[in-house]
Amino acid sequence: MQRYFVPSENWRDNRVLITGEDAKHILKVMRMQDGDHIICSDNNGRTSLCEIVELDGNVVEVQVVKDVETETEMPVFVTIAQGLPKGDKLEYIVQKGTELGAVSFFPYTAERSVVKWDEKKALKKQDRLEKIAKEAAEQSHRSRVPEILKPGSFSDLLKMAEQYNIKIVAFEEEAKQHESSRFASVLKTAAKGDSILCVIGPEGGISQKEAISLSERGFVLCGLGPRILRTETAPLYMLSAISYHFELKG
Amino acid sequence: MQRYFVPSENWRDNRVLITGEDAKHILKVMRMQDGDHIICSDNNGRTSLCEIVELDGNVVEVQVVKDVETETEMPVFVTIAQGLPKGDKLEYIVQKGTELGAVSFFPYTAERSVVKWDEKKALKKQDRLEKIAKEAAEQSHRSRVPEILKPGSFSDLLKMAEQYNIKIVAFEEEAKQHESSRFASVLKTAAKGDSILCVIGPEGGISQKEAISLSERGFVLCGLGPRILRTETAPLYMLSAISYHFELKG
Numbered sequence: 150m151q152r153y154f155v156p157s158e159n160w161r162d163n164r165v166l167i168t169g170e171d172a173k174h175i176l177k178v179m180r181m182q183d184g185d186h187i188i189c190s191d192n193n194g195r196t197s198l199c200e201i202v203e204l205d206g207n208v209v210e211v212q213v214v215k216d217v218e219t220e221t222e223m224p225v226f227v228t229i230a231q232g233l234p235k236g237d238k239l240e241y242i243v244q245k246g247t248e249l250g251a252v253s254f255f256p257y258t259a260e261r262s263v264v265k266w267d268e269k270k271a272l273k274k275q276d277r278l279e280k281i282a283k284e285a286a287e288q289s290h291r292s293r294v295p296e297i298l299k300p301g302s303f304s305d306l307l308k309m310a311e312q313y314n315i316k317i318v319a320f321e322e323e324a325k326q327h328e329s330s331r332f333a334s335v336l337k338t339a340a341k342g343d344s345i346l347c348v349i350g351p352e353g354g355i356s357q358k359e360a361i362s363l364s365e366r367g368f369v370l371c372g373l374g375p376r377i378l379r380t381e382t383a384p385l386y387m388l389s390a391i392s393y394h395f396e397l398k399g
Numbered sequence: 400m401q402r403y404f405v406p407s408e409n410w411r412d413n414r415v416l417i418t419g420e421d422a423k424h425i426l427k428v429m430r431m432q433d434g435d436h437i438i439c440s441d442n443n444g445r446t447s448l449c450e451i452v453e454l455d456g457n458v459v460e461v462q463v464v465k466d467v468e469t470e471t472e473m474p475v476f477v478t479i480a481q482g483l484p485k486g487d488k489l490e491y492i493v494q495k496g497t498e499l500g501a502v503s504f505f506p507y508t509a510e511r512s513v514v515k516w517d518e519k520k521a522l523k524k525q526d527r528l529e530k531i532a533k534e535a536a537e538q539s540h541r542s543r544v545p546e547i548l549k550p551g552s553f554s555d556l557l558k559m560a561e562q563y564n565i566k567i568v569a570f571e572e573e574a575k576q577h578e579s580s581r582f583a584s585v586l587k588t589a590a591k592g593d594s595i596l597c598v599i600g601p602e603g604g605i606s607q608k609e610a611i612s613l614s615e616r617g618f619v620l621c622g623l624g625p626r627i628l629r630t631e632t633a634p635l636y637m638l639s640a641i642s643y644h645f646e647l648k649g
Binding site for chain 2: 219220221222245248249250288289290291329330332333372373374375376377378379382385386389390392393394396397398
């Protein structure tokens with residue numbers, strides 16, 4: 150069934166008002182009618198089966214039929230801090246990372262980032278990534294849309310890192326030296342509700358200098374297996390492994 | 400350092416003859432000279448640091464300086480059987496799946512596959528996918544290039560499955576019912592050297608009918624966490640989790 154995130158201020162007495170892009174999608178793309186059903190989430194933990202009760206040119210009103218229980222969020226809160234990669238890789242990371250359960254993404258300019266974003270470009274990119282995250286969250290049945298944090302610098306990354314319980318860096322040099330125990334060891338120390346910050350470098354990885362400042366601030370430098378992963382593959386590996394570790398207990 | 404797979408028949412007395420595309424790449428793209436170094440793998444377990452000793456118009460000859468030990472292959476042999484997806488998703492699955500350690504890929508026509516490949520198209524696609532696998536294997540420092548198996552039908556899949564120790568299907572219905580223990584339980588039964596067949600459906604997943612014939616043949620139907628993954632994300636999740644399980648011991 151079609152799913153839409155509707156801001157909680159649009160929910161009143163089990164009536165939900167859908168406007169903008171989503172209303173257009175319901176009316177023009179899905180061509181839905183009175184009595185059709187959709188799933189609405191308020192991006193705040195509430196997800197409900199709803200019936201369309203009114204449509205006009207650009208607004209759709211639905212009535213909650215029943216709240217549906219969803220447990221689709223990870224038991225830990227994972228933020229992906231991604232060194233700015235080339236091309237459209239970041240869009241891909243946000244789409245797949247949303248399916249895989251990340252709660253937020255922080256694009257930062259790393260020493261080896263080739264692309265640079267000025268204020269204007271950063272805002273435009275942020276809007277685009279927010280749209281991708283919303284669509285991926287709807288498709289993957291998430292009950293919250295991951296946040297796209299304002300892109301920043303490496304020192305912004307160091308500042309924000311202070312709020313996290315657990316801090317991990319994907320570090321290729323460790324992988325090459327067959328370091329293979331730290332990632333799993335760190336995950337074993339994590340508890341339900343912990344916040345985990347995963348830092349990934351751009352193409353070429355993080356620099357030695359960056360690795361040193363991160364480890365000085367309590368980050369654990371981890372290899373992700375013996376194969377060299379591309380910058381856009383590393384976050385998916387980390388999120389899949391974290392999901393496997395916390396959500397798929399044997 | 401640049402890496403190339405060179406068929407073992409081109410290796411003689413620590414001399415390696417590089418021809419075709421790779422020679423072009425060394426000469427025209429990398430613009431290498433006598434004395435430059437590259438890494439060559441014979442796709443048969445041998446990987447060597449080599450020095451360029453001769454170049455002519457379209458052939459490069461290199462001398463082995465020393466063999467380098469590599470342990471970049473998974474301790475288990477994972478084959479990804481992928482229901483034909485739309486667009487270029489399969490290329491993406493082969494590229495990422497190669498980075499993540501799969502040893503072979505089997506594209507099959509599933510009940511819900513929208514695209515159909517005739518003999519001619521299948522051959523063309525297979526060539527293209529082999530090229531992608533070779534490049535991804537070089538980039539990720541694999542010591543073998545994953546095999547692209549001849550695309551086939553669902554009954555071909557059932558036939559080939561007989562050779563595998565462990566057979567797993569990603570089944571969305573199980574995920575929706577929060578089935579969360581089987582995937583990890585099955586991996587716990589696997590030993591070093593086992594062959595694991597992972598079956599993924601196309602968009603829309605595998606059908607109930609397919610699920611039944613697979614489980615009748617000893618496949619384990621597994622959920623991959625509570626979120627609904629796209630067809631191209633499921634194999635990456637499975638490979639990442641298998642790598643985490645077998646290669647990253649905490």
